[in-house]
Amino acid sequence: MRDLLRYRFLFEQMVRRELRQKYQGSVLGIAWYIVNPLVLMGAYYLMFGRVFKVAQHDDYPLFLMVGLVVWIFFNQAVLGAAPSLLDHGSLIRKARFPRETIPAASVAVQFVTFLVVLVLVALVTFVLRGTLDVSIVLLPVVLAALFAFVLGFALGVAILHAYFRDVAPILGAVLLPWFFLSPIFFEPSDITTSGTYKALLSWVNPVAPFIEAVRDIVYGGVWPDGPTMLYVLVAATLVLGAGSFVFRRMQRELAVVV
Incomplete structure (x- = not known):
C-alpha cells in the first residue's frame, strides 16, 4: 500500500489508460457493462426461474442481477489481471516501479465499472x-473487502501466469463450473436442507459469502449474519496477504520472464 501511495500518479494514469482503451471505438461505452448482465439475467431467469424452477424468490430477476454483477466483477478482474504483466513487459523491463501497480490497475478498472452497475x-x-435500510452502512465495508479479496487473487494469478503461461487458460476453464456452483441463481437453502451441504456451498466457495453479503444488503435490506461478515473480512485479509506474498517472492526475475 505504501508503494501504491508513493506511485499513485502512475497508478492513476494506468487506470485512465485502461479505461480509455476499453471504450475506444465503442458506441455504447460503459453501457456494455449494463447490457451484459441484463442479457445474462434474462437468459438465466428463463432457464432457472421458468424452465427448471431451481429457486423461487420475489423479484427473481433482481435476485439474479445482484449476484451476477458481483460475479462479473470477480470474473473479469482476475481474467483481465492474468496477462497484464505480460502485456506491460516492455514497461517492466525499462522502468523501476512497484510491479503490483499493473494488476492493481486492471482490478481497479473493473471495480469502477462494477460500482457504476451496482449503483444502478x-x-x-x-x-x-423498498429494501433501503440502515444495513446499507455495511455495504462500503463489504465492497472494500471484496476489492481486497479480488486484488489478492489477481496478484497471485498475474505473477503465476507470467512464469507459467497455462495459468490463464486453466483459470478460464475453472471459472465456468465455479460460476454455476456459486449462489447466483439460488441460495443454499433452495437446493438442500442439510446443514453440512449448506455450509459447503456457502463456505468452501470463497466468492459465495461476498455474493450473499451484498445480496442481503441490497436485495434483502437486512444485515448480513455475523459468520458471513467474519468470513468476508478474514478471507479478504488472508487472500490479499497471500497474493502479495507470492507476488513479492516471485517478482525478482519478472523482467526476465516477460
Whole structure:
C-alpha cells in the first residue's frame, strides 16, 4: 500500500489508460457493462426461474442481477489481471516501479465499472422492493473487502501466469463450473436442507459469502449474519496477504520472464 501511495500518479494514469482503451471505438461505452448482465439475467431467469424452477424468490430477476454483477466483477478482474504483466513487459523491463501497480490497475478498472452497475441495480432494487435500510452502512465495508479479496487473487494469478503461461487458460476453464456452483441463481437453502451441504456451498466457495453479503444488503435490506461478515473480512485479509506474498517472492526475475 505504501508503494501504491508513493506511485499513485502512475497508478492513476494506468487506470485512465485502461479505461480509455476499453471504450475506444465503442458506441455504447460503459453501457456494455449494463447490457451484459441484463442479457445474462434474462437468459438465466428463463432457464432457472421458468424452465427448471431451481429457486423461487420475489423479484427473481433482481435476485439474479445482484449476484451476477458481483460475479462479473470477480470474473473479469482476475481474467483481465492474468496477462497484464505480460502485456506491460516492455514497461517492466525499462522502468523501476512497484510491479503490483499493473494488476492493481486492471482490478481497479473493473471495480469502477462494477460500482457504476451496482449503483444502478441498487437504485432499481430499492425502488421496487423498498429494501433501503440502515444495513446499507455495511455495504462500503463489504465492497472494500471484496476489492481486497479480488486484488489478492489477481496478484497471485498475474505473477503465476507470467512464469507459467497455462495459468490463464486453466483459470478460464475453472471459472465456468465455479460460476454455476456459486449462489447466483439460488441460495443454499433452495437446493438442500442439510446443514453440512449448506455450509459447503456457502463456505468452501470463497466468492459465495461476498455474493450473499451484498445480496442481503441490497436485495434483502437486512444485515448480513455475523459468520458471513467474519468470513468476508478474514478471507479478504488472508487472500490479499497471500497474493502479495507470492507476488513479492516471485517478482525478482519478472523482467526476465516477460
